[in-house]
Amino acid sequence: MTDIEIAQKNKMIPVADVAAKIGITADKLENYGPYKAKITFDELRALQEKAASKPGKLILVTAVTPTPAGEGKSTVSIGLADGLNKIGKKTVVALREPSLGPCFGVKGGACGGGYAQIVPMEDINLHFTGDIHAISIANNLIAALIDNHLQQGNELGIDPRTISWKRCVDLNDRALRNITIGLGGRLQGVPREDHFSIAVASEIMAIVCLSRTISELKERIDRIVIGQNYARENITFGQLKCTGAIAALLKDVIKPNLVQTLEKNPAFVHGGPFANIAHGCNSVNATLCALATGDYVVTEAGFAADLGAEKFLDIKCRAAGLKPSAVVIVATIRALKMHGGVAKADLSKPDTAALEKGFANLKTHIENIAKFGLPSVVAINKFITDSDEEIALIEKLCRNVGSQAILTEGWGNGGEGAKDLAKAVAELADNGKADYHPLYELDLPLADKIRKLAKEIYRADDVEFDSAALKKLKAFEDAGYGKLPVCVAKTQNSISHDPKLIGAPSGYTFPVRDVQLYAGAGFVVALAGDIMTMPGLPKAPAALDIDVDDNGVISGLF
Template structure:
């Protein structure tokens, strides 16, 4: 195939955090050990194969998507696809059971499909379309999760998953906690159990942006407030009033502590929302240029004042558009800790800030373009204090420190 090793974009994949594998040199040794070149690892939840498994409805579609993955270029600068390697069928054989949703049940025997794991901060953040379609065929109401906050999973659910499959939600449930809003209001994590209505009101600006963002998709919104034992009546009342002033309804949810009986009011609210008229629409048109779509997301969802795209990313964008990939949706990779690209920018984003785009990557098989904003990477590292340092086991085999 005359593949130029310097152009290979297909990354190796492993399901663990290891920052030392982000950039590696392979092929060292003798001639039979390969050609020395720089390569990269990514975590499995960010891989294109994970996205393809979650977006394929059949084995034939799975094979078609795998075959069109671009892995690099020839010395003549022509794209080389996975299909040209002649092993699409072998990969599909490994995944033939993986595309089938897993049916499980809750403690109260409610059926649930658990299937797929693309993280919403570095991938498209939704369960498989097969799981969603199976659930829709089995129940009157289907609740599907979109990962992390609404600026990530929900946006990608609307603009990638729904758009690709011709489906649309009847209602959006934004999950919030009083503790999280107080954190966005400047309270240290160690003090989140203390009553602080002023911090709650300040941190509500974050939730307000999410409510406004979801309204832009033309779908009714309800806020589910997961109750903690430390929440006070004054704080709950304040949040209900703030949410109402933002044009949505806040409903207390005690499902974690009481099971289904603690979520009845929320379920009733969702049913009521689903009966309201909706006018679902995507946040950007596919026919817009790649840079235009990035700008729309940055300004409409992440509330940036402007966008700054590095030259390397601009060059790749031009190459993608010249190759006919202009009309693909955008899969933004950015921090999950902030509406912006900056994990330290809590609450609502600072007006007028610059949204930086560092790199872009074509996922031609999955059918979208990954855009890397800020310092986000697709191979995480362990934190300064890894969880492993808190885990132990005694002579009776009892493990401690897992949670």
């Protein structure tokens, strides 16, 4: 059966029953139908306090560099949470919300797969509770208010050439990357160049995911830098005096969503920033709710350890005061063989030589996680084509670098197939060896933070900054933003900036072509290589296979 067929055959229990398993009563839920709910503000505040006084143990799931062969990070995260519950460890999983762009494009959704899924799968992958739509509208209201200010006399003297705020839509649409607006005459607005990002790369998405309260949300929205005036002074959105309206659109978005796994275990699914162009983690609030209600919390960060895990550890954990206890690095034998040079069509054939060569990618990620003071274990997400010889080789290679590889079969067997991984992870989280610390200090100049990431995580020899990017970094520092962390936007398909450099590239120069200030979110974005904040659709998008019948039953979603 396909993933969606497995999900549709599952019999869900009411979300109130899921909540009861973790001590949340029905009156503390705001239901979106029988199987989805948000947490009320009263309960959210109570759980925040509980997480601060007695948090559970936080387990991060990351992965090797993605390949077309697939890795299954969400599947392993969900299977691991179910597996931990099966061995008697009270566990909650906290994941991101899927973006519609990948759902109708090429990557797919983010609900796991096989018998390790969160449900209702179709709802979560499509409109869910409307969070991403509300974020898009809030983002675009800011854009409309900026352009209206220009039209109505421009009291703040905003230089239209410097406006950095982009519009957004939660779809892959390359035609919107660069546009011209305000055409048609004096009554139609001020003509200027404009741009779109995908909604999950919006600064509003990052702000929602990092804010604990409405007050903090408004403070961050106030701080958003939207451009400069003609005197080259920064203009913040707070100067337009419309922050309350934006916060009103987001008042429900800040509340975490509760759903369930196929095995009826609780799952908080909230926030959806991309890890290749944003900070790539679910919301702080969802993580705190999970920590308050579970003895163990499994969470994932997007793409590989050089992207999602690094940003989780350098941005989110630092901002929220989180201290992870263990890390799981997901790999497949198929993916590692691709990193060793095997074509996708030949992955079913045993090839220990290519596997050993491709192991260099996994080894780099193991080493990188150790730089944050965290112990890790490798989860080998099993495929039917994996040979015993290949499995034994991966186990040996991991032992040689001081790690442990554990075969995981969550896709086929749910929590039962992840029990071995669950036992190893619980032991790792309980042994007290974690000594989490960020990779860099915030006092470092912005350019030096980027260099440290490029050299220590991406393994570059040097960094080449575009001259305009260096000028902007200096301007950010002169304006008082020098102590912000950095969020590197780069390809997910390589540890480097170049998607063609598979495996474990080194000895290259890392190019930074532009930087952007996300003052509200609280970080500086560095764009490397050819990365775009608005993806495009492939030649054969997933939308070609998706349909719905007269009973509302969706097919082809995965």
